[in-house]
Amino acid sequence: MAFKIVSSQCTSCSACEAECPNEAISDKGTTFVIDPAKCTECVGHYDSPQCAAVCPIDDTCVVDPKFPRYQAA
Amino acid sequence: MDSPVNHPAHEGAVDIDGIMQQIAEHKGCGTEGGSGKASCGSGAGQGDLPTEIWEKVKNHPCYSEEAHHHYARMHVAVAPACNIQCNYCNRKYDCANESRPGVVSEKLTPEAASRKVLAVASTIPQMTVLGIAGPGDPLANPAKTFKTFELISEVAPDIKLCLSTNGLALPDHVDTIEKFKVDHVTITINMVDPEIGAQIYPWIFWNHRRYTGVEASQILHERQMLGLEMLTERGILAKINSVMIPGVNDQHLVEVNKAVKSRGAFLHNIMPLISAPEHGTVFGLNGQRGPSAQELKALQDSCEGEMNMMRHCRQCRADAVGLLGEDRSAEFTTEKIMDMEIAYDSAGRKAYQEKVEEERAAKVAARSEELEALAGTASDITVLAAVATKGSGLINEHFGHAKEFQIYELSTAGAKFVGHRRVDLYCQGGYGDEDALPTVIRAINDCHAVFVSKIGGCPKAELTAAGIEPVDEYAHGFIEKSALKWFRTYLERVASGEVEHTRHGDASIRQGALINVA
Ligand code: SF4
Ligand code: SF4
Ligand code: SF4
Numbered sequence: 318m319a320f321k322i323v324s325s326q327c328t329s330c331s332a333c334e335a336e337c338p339n340e341a342i343s344d345k346g347t348t349f350v351i352d353p354a355k356c357t358e359c360v361g362h363y364d365s366p367q368c369a370a371v372c373p374i375d376d377t378c379v380v381d382p383k384f385p386r387y388q389a390a
Numbered sequence: 391m392d393s394p395v396n397h398p399a400h401e402g403a404v405d406i407d408g409i410m411q412q413i414a415e416h417k418g419c420g421t422e423g424g425s426g427k428a429s430c431g432s433g434a435g436q437g438d439l440p441t442e443i444w445e446k447v448k449n450h451p452c453y454s455e456e457a458h459h460h461y462a463r464m465h466v467a468v469a470p471a472c473n474i475q476c477n478y479c480n481r482k483y484d485c486a487n488e489s490r491p492g493v494v495s496e497k498l499t500p501e502a503a504s505r506k507v508l509a510v511a512s513t514i515p516q517m518t519v520l521g522i523a524g525p526g527d528p529l530a531n532p533a534k535t536f537k538t539f540e541l542i543s544e545v546a547p548d549i550k551l552c553l554s555t556n557g558l559a560l561p562d563h564v565d566t567i568e569k570f571k572v573d574h575v576t577i578t579i580n581m582v583d584p585e586i587g588a589q590i591y592p593w594i595f596w597n598h599r600r601y602t603g604v605e606a607s608q609i610l611h612e613r614q615m616l617g618l619e620m621l622t623e624r625g626i627l628a629k630i631n632s633v634m635i636p637g638v639n640d641q642h643l644v645e646v647n648k649a650v651k652s653r654g655a656f657l658h659n660i661m662p663l664i665s666a667p668e669h670g671t672v673f674g675l676n677g678q679r680g681p682s683a684q685e686l687k688a689l690q691d692s693c694e695g696e697m698n699m700m701r702h703c704r705q706c707r708a709d710a711v712g713l714l715g716e717d718r719s720a721e722f723t724t725e726k727i728m729d730m731e732i733a734y735d736s737a738g739r740k741a742y743q744e745k746v747e748e749e750r751a752a753k754v755a756a757r758s759e760e761l762e763a764l765a766g767t768a769s770d771i772t773v774l775a776a777v778a779t780k781g782s783g784l785i786n787e788h789f790g791h792a793k794e795f796q797i798y799e800l801s802t803a804g805a806k807f808v809g810h811r812r813v814d815l816y817c818q819g820g821y822g823d824e825d826a827l828p829t830v831i832r833a834i835n836d837c838h839a840v841f842v843s844k845i846g847g848c849p850k851a852e853l854t855a856a857g858i859e860p861v862d863e864y865a866h867g868f869i870e871k872s873a874l875k876w877f878r879t880y881l882e883r884v885a886s887g888e889v890e891h892t893r894h895g896d897a898s899i900r901q902g903a904l905i906n907v908a
Contacts, residue, residue: 328481329497330526332471335533336598363598370600373472373481 319353320366321381326374333368333378342368353384443656446573446627449518449743450550451714453574453629453657455807458702458714459753459783460746463519463552464510466503467708468534472526473558474594474610477672478633478663481526497525500534502724504541508734509727510711511546514718515742517711523554523576524708529563539570548736550574554631558594558610560617568624575621576659577614578631580639582649584608589638592672615653622654629657629700634681634689635673636663647693658693659700662686683897684836687808701809702796713781715794715810753783756871761804764874769881771891772801773838776811776858777869785864785872789845795834798869800877805870811897831856835897839876841869857894 322333327348334342334349339362341355351368358380359366368378447453451461472481498506511517520542522528528535539551553567554576567575581587587607594606601609621628630650632643639646647658663680665673681689690699702714712718776795778787794812798805811833813826827849834840840858843865853860864872883889 328470330470330472330481332473332526332530332595335471335531336595365599367598370598371471371473371595373475 318358318360319356319381319384320351320358320368320378321353322349322351322368323377323379324348324350326377328374330373332371332373336367336371338362338367351378351381353381443627446550447656450552450574451519452521452552452576452700452703453627455700455702456750456783459779459781460516460750461519462514462517462711462713462716463521464507464517464711465521465523465708466498466506466538467525468498468500468503468538469522469524469528469531470497470526471530472524472556473530473596474527474556474606475592476556477590477592477678478635478665478674480669480671480674498724500537500541502727503538504545505732506722506724506727507542507549508545508732509730510722511549511739512732512734513721514712515739516713516746517549518743519550519552519574521552521554527556527559528553529555529559532559532563532566536566536570539572543570546734546736548739552576554578555617556610557614557617558596559613561613561620564617564620564624564626567621568626572626574627574629576629576631577618578633579614579618579646579650580632580635581607581642582611582615582646583642584611586639586642587611590635615649618650618653618655627656628654629659630655631659631661631703633663634660634686636679636681636685638678640681640685640689643689644693657698657700659703660686660690660693661703661705664705683809683811683833685896690808701807716781749782753868753870756868757805757874760871760874764802764804764878767802767878767881769802769884771881771884772799773877773880773891774799774808774836774894775805775873775876776834776837776840777873778840778842779869783869784866785841785869786843786866789840789842789849789860792842795837795840796869797834797837798873800873802881805873805877827852831858832898834858836894837897838880838894841872841876857892 329344329348331344331349334344338359339355339357341352342349343352366378372378447457449457449461451458451463507520522535522538535553542549542551551570551572552574553572555578557577557579560577580590584604584607587610588604591607591610593600593602594610596609618628630646632639632646634640634643643660650658663673663678665671665678665680667674667677690701693699709719710717711722775798777785777798778789778792779785779796780787792813794810796807797809797811799808813830813833831853835856835858837858839861840853841861841864843862845860845862850860861876864876880889884891
């Protein structure tokens with residue numbers, strides 16, 4: 318149950334960092350990264366994952382297939 | 391990391407935690423957009439500025455056209471995040487060779503930013519204003535923005551603080567803006583009709599949701615109007631920036647002008663859209679064109695009378711340093727700042743600025759003298775003239791070295807600044823560049839004369855052939871006085887039949903030149 322950031326797309330704009338309710342996002346210099354242990358896909362906080370909603374670049378904050386989705390459809 | 395700024399001992403330091411907490415609290419209090427709250431609005435027709443407003447603008451290069459000849463500003467890029475998407479912006483584009491509004495190569499921490507401000511203020515004593523203008527929205531990054539203001543007001547209290555925002559988060563932060571004595575706020579407002587907004591903004595992020603379409607623009611519009619009203623109520627000067635997008639909002643901006651005027655905005659700045667395909671913006675890719683110089687001027691003219699129009703905006707990048715139209719940011723990279731010895735000498739700055747004021751007074755006196763000489767001459771001829779200047783209100787730039795020309799409209803009423811035109815450097819290192827000259831001519835094609843401190847024989851001949859008179863006999867003279875003097879002789883020559891007065895055509899706004907301000 319986690320999101321990840323596609324680092325080749327990330328512009329390092331930092332918009333996502335402030336929106337994450339779990340402080341799962343941090344600045345790694347040239348890109349931002351999500352700590353999968355902290356990410357809850359925003360369930361319980363908001364209707365949709367905040368990082369994906371605020372990120373200006375489409376398909377940059379995406380589900381990490383390595384982690385099972387919180388609400389598997 | 392150690393604080394890079396040489397604080398003069400830390401007593402009396404501001405309570406940062408308290409401020410941060412306040413910022414956090416503010417973030418949550420986004421009340422529903424207050425529609426229909428149009429209540430305030432200052433009295434119309436401020437022909438002469440009241441003293442307290444004059445004090446706020448007299449040495450602000452963006453808020454006072456006259457001040458921009460003499461005073462410099464700097465921007466620090468501490469705020470990369472944004473909460474809306476505009477079709478004229480591409481956030482993936484950031485290249486060290488590029489220079490255009492909102493694009494910036496070095497993002498700074500608040501601590502590094504405050505060191506940079508000290509370094510610049512010590513080197514450029516006429517730097518009076520610090521702005522935070524992105525590259526994202528400063529209020530989408532409130533913690534970084536206000537921390538920067540706090541550090542700077544501690545180390546350099548004489549510097550004016552200034553902020554640019556898209557307005558979406560503005561109502562949440564007006565109290566903090568007031569608290570930090572930020573006296574000047576710019577809001578970018580491109581529409582008051584959400585249907586038009588939907589063609590400009592694909593989405594906004596607000597109250598933890600992404601909104602799209604007309605709904606997004608409706609929210610943005612309400613928040614912008616509310617934010618503007620709140621600033622006006624508190625006596626904070628608001629400048630409105632609008633991007634002129636032909637076929638989308640060009641006619642509509644007259645409407646925008648009325649709306650912001652009635653809510654007490656101080657100054658309206660209508661800027662041309664920049665949209666080259668290689669920027670990869672939505673507008674760039676779908677072929678949306680920018681306005682021509684005369685289209686822009688016509689729109690600005692039609693809004694004038696309603697309120698003050700800003701014509702000297704340079705659409706600066708988010709880390710610009712120096713006089714408007716000049717970019718000295720390369721002198722102040724993080725690396726260079728770290729090596730610099732910084733001695734902030736506020737007494738020295740003050741003395742320097744007093745000298746600047748003397749120079750400025752002399753210029754004003756010279757202008758009124760020349761106007762008196764013109765008085766009595768009756769003519770309805772108006773012409774545009776281009777001026778090559780390095781600042782101080784003087785004709786002091788070589789034609790071949792000018793990166794831009796300032797444009798004045800000359801009539802028997804006086805010399806009125808109406809804009810500027812960026813050009814590519816005509817002459818690099820003393821050799822005329824063959825291909826650049828036609829582009830310079832295109833950029834000032836609507837002018838009857840160009841005033842320079844010096845000009846070579848070849849460009850002189852080509853300008854003359856294009857109907858633009860090169861004038862170098864007023865080298866190092868005051869711009870307005872000299873231009874009026876020349877205008878007097880021009881009218882005489884027309885009257886004697888020596889020259890025939892003809893209207894000139896349109897000029898193009900050089901997109902490439904706007905982008906590459908080296
Ligand atoms: S999905 Fe939500 S919790 Fe996970 S990183 Fe994004 S913002 Fe944080
Ligand atoms: S919002 Fe998107 S582009 Fe910006 S830092 Fe986060 S992942 Fe990168
Ligand atoms: S972009 Fe315009 S308003 Fe902003 S600093 Fe430059 S000239 Fe002034």
